[in-house]
Amino acid sequence: MLDKLLVHQVRRRVEASGLPFIVELWNGELVGNAADAAVRVRLHEAASLKAMADPSLGSLARAYVEGDLDLIGNVRDILALGDRLCNAGDLKPKTGSDGWKWWRHTRTKDRRNIQYHYDVSNDFYGLWLDARRVYSCAYFKTPDMSLEAAQEAKLDHICRKLDLKPDEQFLDIGCGWGGLLLHAAERYGVHAVGITLSDDQHAHVSQQIEARGLTGRVEVRRMDYRDVPENGGYDKIASVGMFEHVGRANLAAYFVKINALLKPGGLVLNHGITTAEPEANGLGSGISEFIEDYVFPGGELVHASDVLRAAAGSGLECLDAENLRPHYGKTLWHWVTRLEQHADEARHLIGEQKYRIWRIYMAGSAYAFDHGWMELWQVLAGKAVDGNQPNYPFKRDFIYRGE
Template identity: 85%
Template sequence: MLDQMLVNQVRRRVEGADLPLVVELWNGQQLGRRDAAAVRVKLRQAASLKAMAAPSMGALARAYVEGDLDLDGNIRDILALGDRLCNAAHAKPKPSADRWKWWRHTRSTDRRNIQYHYDVSNDFYGLWLDARRVYSCAYFRSPDMSLDAAQEAKLDHICRKLDLKPGERFLDIGCGWGGLLLHAAERYGVQAVGITLSDDQHAYVSGQIAARGLAGRVEVRRMDYRDVPETGAYDKIASVGMFEHVGRANLATYFDKIMSLLKPGGLVLNHGITSAATESGGLGSGISEFIDDYVFPGGELVHASEVLRAAAHSGLECLDSENLRPHYGRTLWHWVGRLEQRADEARRLIGEQKYRIWRIYMAGSAYAFDHGWMELWQVLAGKGVHGSQPNYPYTRDFIYR
């Protein structure tokens, strides 16, 4: 009886909204518009009805990842129909709550969370990232730019914003697979140090340093940002795609540490995903909870205004800020397409469930950036010299040379 009530509820929801969607039940029964279906949802068991009867984006993603339902169709159509089915565009952002405490970001917890996400398989990431394995928003100077070219343009964009010069000491916080670290050393002549909490990334970058003959000029450390020891030693610092792991409660600690590491007159570029909502603890419609449980444990999004406030409170002066939101949507769609093209290899490397996690997470993130639910801000800030301004040109012309 309960199952039939849920079936009727799903039928009313799907057919009442007149969506180009078919829901196929475990017994072969079909609900929805079979004549014009762009997406087919296959429910594996009666328990799967709950996710469809009162759906949220997060609940549907969980059911997909757990294998309770299958999603057939173009991934863009799947996300668009999921948005309409769940009315996700009108879901309130998750409120900032007491759950975001300092204890969610102890050194041991952060290391465990980072390793959960990044130590999946270097070969897996190599399937769909660009040749440099840059796992952050690219910079598309034109819409038809390839992913590899756009990632190189992003690396140059960061290096130029930081006005890197030969011989300067450069720190890359959360260096990933070394794309920026190696680019800055080879193209701009800096003495570079990268830090990461990922064992896989540390091993990969160490191998790249040796293979490229950069020993003595480039160093990679398996280290928490809070433990970098060289006070006042760095001319320039970049943090790219790491900020999302810091947590609201640790913003002061994070920027205080950066301030202490910079030389007087030094510059820092913070590149990170932010919430589009000013007062938010994350995305609504169950999305944040899904990401926390399956993708980025301990991750948290804050608004760009909180980034500026926290940096300023630590004594850093904001010099430039840029929102790259459209660029991240395009980047993610590239990643999703490349992952789907090599789906069989991905499944062999990491298994069906993790493949589903990355596919739905990256596609959902692309959709969120395209629709303004999230933003990506590059904030450039500097450390003044005895009350004067940081060492920075008067105009932005040099960035676009």
């Protein structure tokens, strides 16, 4: 009886939506208009009806990842349909404390959470990232720029903002597979230290340092940012795609640590995803819960104003802020396309469920950036010298010279 009621609810929802998709029930029955269907939702059992009867983007993503249903069609069409079906364009961001506490980010938990996402398989990430394996927003100086060129442009964009100079001491917090770390050493002549909690990343970067003849100039450490020694100090620091793992409760302490690591006059660039709405701590429609359970356990988003406030509260002076939101949407669509092109290899390396997780989370994130649900901010800040301005040029022309 319940199944019949849920089928009726699904039928009413599909017909009322007027959207070009069909739902294929486990018994072969079709619900919807098959003539112009851009997307087919295939349900494998009666239990799958619940996700379609009263859908949210999070519940649909869960059902897809768990194999309760298949989403067949172009992934852009799938996301657009899901948005309209769930009225997600009107979604309310998650607000309030929602239980975010400092104990969510102990060293042990953070290490486990990082390894859950990043220690999947170096070969898997190599299938769809650029040759440098840069797993963060690229910088497209022209719309038709290749992903490889746009990622190199991003690395240069960061190095220029930091005004890197030969023989400076440079720290990369959350160095990933070493793209920025190696680029800064080879192109700008810095002495570089990168830290990561990922075993796979540490192994890859260690191999790259030796292969490129950078031993003695570049070092990678398996280390929590809270444990980086403060003796000596660094001229420049970058944190790219890492502070989303810090946690709202630890944000102030994060910037205090960075301040302590910087030499007087030094600069730091913090590059990361933020909410589009002040006071929000994530996306609604079940998206944040899905991300927490399947993608980035322990990840938390804050607004750009929170970043500026925490940095300033630590004693750093904020010098420059740039929102690269449209660049990240474009970056993610490149990654999704490449992942789908290597779907069989990806499934072989990490299995069907993880393939579905990465496909739906990256496509969903691309859609979210395209529609302004999230933003990507680069915030540049500096440490004063005897109360005077950090060592930063009077004008920003040098950042864009030659572009």
